[in-house]
Amino acid sequence: METSESTPETETESETGSTSVERPLDAAFAAPEGLLWRRIPPALAWYRRLVTTAGCLAAGVGGGVLLLMWGRPLWAGAWAALALVVAAGTWFLAGRFQRSWGYTEAPAELYLTYGVFVRQLVVVPYGRMQVVDVTTDLLEQALGIATVRVRTAASTADARVVGLPLADAVKLRDRLAARSESFSTGL
């Protein structure tokens, strides 16, 4: 495939596509024939861990202090413990979530897969892309990652590649934009 060779990028992890003998469901979410999933670096997991831990910390401390002031130390402890459990759970899930992400550029479509609870495989034809943009918020900038978002005329589909290194994200955006131009067939 011309796309996979033209972009020598650092891949943290890759697995074989539909060739291996797996459960049928894993085969259903495998990369298209002859391609591998490009995986996302672990910075995405750290991003999500930081965000969820900060949220849980704020909620746990705030709620705990409020309950203490109300004179319910037992409830305050329970609340803090709950916040801790949620933080630990999301900490663990963030790694799985990061590993569930994958994208690959087929000759005529962009394939994406993600999701821990609801597994998704999204196929976006290059000719259908209306807007390709790169966004990165403050924390993402600190971690050096960015999100590439692809918009189509259908507003229901949220097609994005999260947690890419900034340089890769910019390169991916340029490739996608160039292809959306050359494959374009109107609406």
Place this chain on the structure above:
Amino acid sequence: MPAGPGWGPPLPPPPPKDDIITGVFRAHWMIIPLQIIAVTLVFVALIGPILVMFGFAWVLFMALAVLFGSFAYALPSWWYGTFGLREDHLVVHTGLVLRSAREIPLSRLQAVDVVQPLLMQVFGMAELRVELAGGDGSAIRLRCLPKDVAERMRAAVLAHAAGLPGRAPQAPEWPFYRLPFPLLLGALTFRVPILVSFILLLMLATAFVVFLEPGVLGAVVPLALGLLRYYWGPLARYTDFYASLSSDGLRLRYGMFQRRMQTVPPGRVQAVRIVEPMLWRALGVARVEATVAGYAGARQGDSADLLPVAPRSKAFTLVNEVFPGSDAAMVPLVADRTRSVGAAGVDERLFVSVRGVFCRVTEIVPVERMQTLRLSAGPIARLRGRVTVDVDTPPGPVAARASDRGAVEGRRFLDALADAGRRARVPSAGTERWATRATMHVETGQGKHPVEEAEVSPGDTPET
């Protein structure tokens, strides 16, 4: 945009009648007295009661002041609110204090409507709406045009969008379907929610008469409002419904109090669904709704129906006309894993899915119009080894999906769809300037049925 026509104050007078593609046009002059009367009446009704305390003369003077004030505003804003065609762009100037000029490339238009509300019918005026793909705010609405200007502008706009010179005559049309009023009335009545509401209403009315209990009215009012919305609404809207086919698309004319003439050019319909409520299946009739990229937001509900009530075979004929070169009824369907009616299928032109036990919905998406494809499996579906394939289209009534598939089957479905889409999306299949593109030419020619061809008089060839 520095110097364009229409920015400088002295505008040339409208040219003689037969030349719509050059020159500058503006709304009907009747809009000025109508605006003045409306503003003055509102002023007298709202502020009048307060002013009466100062004496009747004050009311008169203030009303006169408002009258002249609104005249001083309405006259120049009418004069400067112009529109016209420049090559294949529609240029619209609006505003008096905050001038704005919009230039619309007509090859991108999605649909053209001529709308005549009751009041406008009285004064012989019409509104021209040019729908673009940008969503709710992007439609061009030219209000209160003289009727003939609106009609000729519609024809010129469509001709430009088709890539023909603007002076091309209005494309000939073939009658497709006229909805008889008894069928509309019968079909609208013969639905479970409507029948139940009617029976409830009658029971409540009887209870009111027998027991003279005013509390009953509390339930009558919402019922009556619902019937007004879902029974009287479509009844008044689709009275005198007439659909015809022409080389510049599907033309729909309908309405009792608000006359509408809708034109959907070829290739603008993104997806179609055929809805058959439970009782309608006994009658063998169906409703056809479509997703058109221009009809976004609030107008979606108004304009989505291509056929409000039609025999089932007619509905499928229309779908085949809208997506030429394919046959929706011939797509092989594969039932899903549940024991209900759900089924889906794909061939090289169309994706078709059927769902709904009571109200059967058949959704049809041409493979070259699919936006994204999604394969998903939630936690419960994963335990059962099921996946769902969603076919995304622009916002509209259609949401086609093949649900409850086995994992392997679902993936094969997705691959087949992606493959069909890849082959259908060749660059020559674009829909802009359809009359000058060879592919569209051939397809519209093939799509016509021999029956309709026979009704055309010899002079009316589809394309010039």
